[in-house]
Amino acid sequence: MQQLIDLARAGAPSLGSGASSAMAGAASVQVQQGQVRATPSFLGKIVANLKYGDKVQVLQTQEPWAKVSAPGGVGGWMHLSALTEKDVQLKAGSAEAKTSATSDELALAGKGFNAQVEKEYQQKNKVDFTWIDRMVDDTVTPEEMQAFLLAGDVTPEGGAL
Amino acid sequence: MISRREFMGLLAVLAALPACETMGQIGAAGAQVAASAGMISQDQADEIGSGAKQAAASFEDFTPEQEYYIGRSVGAIILQKYKPYANQAANAYVNTLGQTLAAASDYPQTYRGYHFLLLDSEDINALAAPGGLIFVTRGMVNCCANEDELSAVLAHEVGHVSRKHGLQAIQTSRITSALTTLGLAGAKAMGGEELAALTETFEDSLKDITSTLINNGYSRASELEADESAVIVMKRVGYQRAALVAMLENMETRLTPGGADFAKTHPDPKDRIAELQRVIGMTAMGRSPKPRTARFEAFRKEMA
Known part of the structure; x- marks a missing residue:
């Protein structure tokens, strides 16, 4: 039974573009708020939040952390x-981005399907994003998660927590 | 500078090429032909060449940021079909439970995180947009007898996001088109031509996803993957995995055959139960602790 679950875990797709279990050395944050935790656990205390494009040094990996x-x-x-092993560049016009924009090692933030494309799509099709904007602003903190689990005896x- | 017609024509040629291992070579060769014909500059041709090389890959080429923007629009389209259930307390409860489950998933850090919204419909439905926007109808909530069963519904949807099933519904030709457009734009800001072409590709990609989510459903294999992901996450967080089986049993009695909701887009609950029991065994549901039952009942009152 446990074997099956382990198998299912092993079969999970790769974690985000460029992330891999063998990640070492320099990496970039590829999400808007990269959570840095005190311990390698989903309930580990968040000690810092890094921004999209921030650079980190990976000292060791302990899958999936x-x-x-x-x-x-x-x-x-x-x-x-x-995280991604690619070098995330925030400014499309920067010299570094220009020389290696199409290399596999570089990811340009804001390139491709982005806010500009969404705006174009929205204007053309009269799509309403009011509720979507409301949704993405509602974030539950790790402390609220801990309290929720504790209160529900989960x-x-x-x-135990 | 090439004309819009030539540009769109070039895109059509490149996008029509089949996706295979030789895609990069064919795309690069096509671009070199276009360059020699004077349609585009040599620099642009080289950029298309390297863009096409990436096109041989797949949905994995979308960055989390692009996944987020796809998901936002998929969500907005879902909300054209279903009205939100605008009850703050009920949505807060679902978000706390759902975001906790998502944090324990294999893909906890999407670009802007997971967010949940209840829908005011008696349909039995739950839909997940790429990047973590998840929608659950009142009809689906009514299939859940307790918090553990609701956690099963939410964890199943988180499973679709973490396995990137939505992105996988996008036809490879769209990804090729997008990368080709971006190859033309290079590192510069997009011009009007590129923006129009990219927006067209964006719309086609949204159609691929929403027709899968709303009309055709994912493959049986994808649904079973989402169920497997669900029971893994439920175990990590501390919910009873047997709750997924119990919820499916409730759903079985409530689904209308031929209905336009889960009945249409998901395998028969009986089949999902049989597959699940192979993974988790025939475990029976234990009782819910009192405080957990109490807050779930309070939530159900908000939903009435």
Whole structure:
């Protein structure tokens, strides 16, 4: 029974573009808020939030977590899905981006399907994003999650909170 | 500078090429032909060449940021079909439960995270847009007898997001088109031509996803993957995996054969139960602790 579950886990697709279990060295944050945690656990305390495009050094990986250090003395565990081995460049016009924009090592933030494309689509089709904007603003903090589990007598794998 | 007609024609030629291992070579060769014909510059041809090389890959080429923008529009289209159930307390409960489950998934860090919204419909339906926007109808909530069963519904939808089933519904030709357009634009800001072409590709991609979500459903294999992901996440968080089986049993009694909701887009609950029991065994549901039952009942009152 456990074997089947392990198999299902092993069959999961790769975690975000460019992330891999063998990630080492430099990596970039590929999400808007890259959570850095004190421990490699989904309930681990968040010690810092890194921004899209921020660079980190991966010191070690413990699938699916990476121990990272970032400028400013930031250090902790990030889920691999937040990271890419590509160098994320925020400005499309920058010199570095221009010389290597099409290389496999570089990802341009805001390139492709982006806010500009959405605006064009919205104007053409009269699509309403009011509720979508409301949805994405509603974020539950790790502390609220912990309190919710505790209050509901829900005990996560690996022991009580 | 090439004309819009030539540009669209070039896109059509490149997009019509079949996706295969030689895609990169064919795309690059096509671009070189276009360059020698004077349609585009050599620099542009080289950029298309490298763009086409990437096109041999797949939905995995979308960055989390692009996945997010696709998901936003898919969500907006879902909300043209279903009205939100604008009850703050009920939506807060579903978000707390859902976001906790998503945090324990294999893909917890999407570009802007997971968010849940209840829909005011008696249809039995739940839909997940790429990047983590998840919608659940009142009819689906009525299939859940307790919080563990609701966690099964939400975890199943999180499973579709974490396995990127929505993105996989996008035809490869759209991804080829998008990458080709971006190859033409290079590192520069998009011009009007590129924006128009990319928006067209965007719309086609949305149609691929929404027709799958709303009309055809995912493959049976994808549904079973989402069920497997669900029971893994439920175990990590501490919910009873047998709740997914119990919820499916409730659903079986409530689904209208031939209905335009889960009856149309999902395998028969009986088949899903049989597959699930192969993974988790024949575990029976235990009782819910009192405080968990109490808050679920409060939620159900908000939904009435």
